[in-house]
Amino acid sequence: MTDDARSNRDDAGWRNEALSRRNFLRCAGTAAGLLALDAIVGRHGGAEGAALRARMAQAAAGEPLGFDTTWQNWSGNLHSDPERAFLPFSRQDVVDVIHLAAKKGKRIRVTGSSHSFSPLVPTDEFLVYNRGMRAVSVDTSNPAHPLITVESGANGADALAEMARHGVALPTNVVLKSVTYGGLIAAGCHGSGWGNPTLSDLVESMDIIDADGMVRTYSEASVGAETMNAARLNLGLFGIIDRITLHAVPTFNVRHIDRMDLTMTAVLQNLEDIVTSHDYVDLFWWPFNDRIWVKTYDRTTEPVSLLPDQQAQEFAADFFNILLGVGFYEWLVQNTQATPDVSRFLFGFISPRDVVEPISNAIHYQDFIELLKVANTEFAIPVASDFTIVKQAWQAVLDIANALAARGQYPFNLTLNARFVRNSEALLSPAFGNEHTCFIEVLSYYNTPGWTRFSAMVAQEWIKLPGARPHWPKEFQQIPGIIPFLRGTLGHNLARFLAIRDGLRVDPGKMFVNPYLNKVLFA
């Protein structure tokens, strides 16, 4: 670790300790307040009084108090009412919450930015928010192979700032900057890039706190390759992830081109050439358009051509386009017959672009996407040599959208997107065992009528394709028969994952399992 990196970590540690002390003082203050209140009002009766006294005793014993809250995810399709929620600021705070849960026989789930669409988070017991722990440090002691260490609550923006300071980057990532690394790694998230695996595959090591409150370090060197491949995508089932070290690269520039002039037919005909002749290819179809958006970016030694003015203009344009989009989609979900016209009109707002820019700009090419809420189902499809399965998956969406449109139904109104990555080594990854994987997804505006039926129809076609599997954080719970399908398709890998988890005895009492994951993986 460099001195810089060490001093950042020390700063972070100091900050966390200070925050933790503040947290402690807040708890002590609350406890004193509650005691005073109790002295004033005397003995309380009923359930409220009992709860108050229990919390006073907890505070007096120095236990984390937590707070009352309800939880819902970003897109609003999932809700829960946890008994208590906690915001730890340090590793010790996390250990305290785990000890409290053990003492009270409670289960714990963790949430980051709550952007997942599938029920990975919901719990009615203890919920831990990871955003209190967000330190980031960069180690450039080996300049060709830099490492970035993030606390689990650090999000994309937190990490980007620190990486930029050190001239390093991750070669792939999700477009959003607001999601946390705990969430990204636990759920096996991916970006784009023919030569890039998923983010979980970039993990060099991870510290995870188990059900006894013990910190365990996972790396290939310390636990071996197979156990590491279970830990790197663990859906939060190994415990609470404290910090993660990822392989980064020295930053580099890419030539980033957006084209809207190609017809979908031409792109599908030449799919293999297009995808394999670029470092990164993303395809987007706005329903009922003849043309599609082809985004490519390729590593280059050319200098950055994106001028600060242009960047500022694009930033402003992104904002206004998203606001315009929200306005149109709010209207559209009440007037679904207009979907083909609105979809063609909005596609016209996407501008062609050809610039040289740093890789991080290209990856996080769109700001403000969180302002437009969506529903989303995504599958990983193996890329066979001639891309046949990918084309079948793409065609299935067109066929279903057209068949429903012929009946006057328009549940699909945002985009069909395909990205291409390398295989994953993570046992539970839907991209495991492939040479390359196409992550394909359908998105509609979040309250579009008929979405659940439409996405289930699409998924039922995708499931028929050899090797197709749902992506963990996207909606798959609506797909009929998905649980037996998942257990079947994960097969040996699921058995290995569970055996490794059992063998490590990280969570013998299923403290970190929520009801949905229990049904999917354990029942």
Ligand SMILES: Cc1cc2nc3c(=O)[nH]c(=O)nc-3n(C[C@H](O)[C@H](O)[C@H](O)COP(=O)(O)OP(=O)(O)OC[C@H]3O[C@@H](n4cnc5c(N)ncnc54)[C@H](O)[C@@H]3O)c2cc1C
């Ligand atoms: C608009 C949008 C765009 C997206 N684009 C992409 C994309 O390009 N590629 C992609 O792969 N995904 C994408 N996603 C999905 C998103 O990246 C994942 O849902 C990711 O998990 C969200 O991170 P989060 O911080 O919100 O985690 P959450 O959704 O809060 O949690 C996800 C999982 O991580 C677990 N977890 C979080 N922190 C910890 C911890 N400290 N210890 C143990 N477990 C933990 C949770 O328990 C849960 O199981 C997108 C989502 C949205 C809404």
